Amino acid sequence: MKDLLEKAKIAQKSSYAPYSHFNVGSALLCKDGSVIMGCNVENASYGSTICAERVALSSAICAGKREFVAMAIVGGENMTQADSLFPCGACRQFMAELCSPDFEIVTVVDGKIRIFKLGELLPNGFKL
Template identity: 50%
Template structure:
């Protein structure tokens, strides 16, 4: 099994843990670190929508808490809880900005699977051009 296939499989497992009593749209993410460790995350909703957290940020924040900073790729899966099939589930703008804080835009891969065989791969730079980074604050 390749790193990508394993990452995709882990994202599907993470999606099963989503807490979505309001939107009923369940998302899972799996983040691959440079040392091969994988951190999973799911979306977690709250009656106060501003307190919700996306799967991607859950995975990244878990990894950062464990003192990881070298990220290679993330797989993101999502679908309505009653749907049979997955759709391509791209990260929201806030998640893209968090990725810009921690990931190399030239090499970091964002994998959007519908299944382990059907997926699209993007670089962060393609999904968030002209991102706001620490260098932006130095100008």
């Protein structure tokens, strides 16, 4: 999972965050072994901003991927890497649409790599 975090750091460098200056990168591990990266893309109309997690998942869907294993997320102000970075509520819901409750979210907490299941981060998420 350390490699996945390293790829998320590479993706973070592409972040477009002129408003918050909070740069986020993600790396999505697909079941076929491929890794799709994402970064946050902000907009002057703030509500049009999209998070790194949804960028990676959307790119993966566009590339024909449908099964996902894990996603690493890094982010922080001005290209730093903050501790304890978790996906926002919208991204958790987006993940729940496309990933199983066993989907793993990889992040750093208290300086250590930690892995959480999507089902832990979004219990009882909305489903049709």
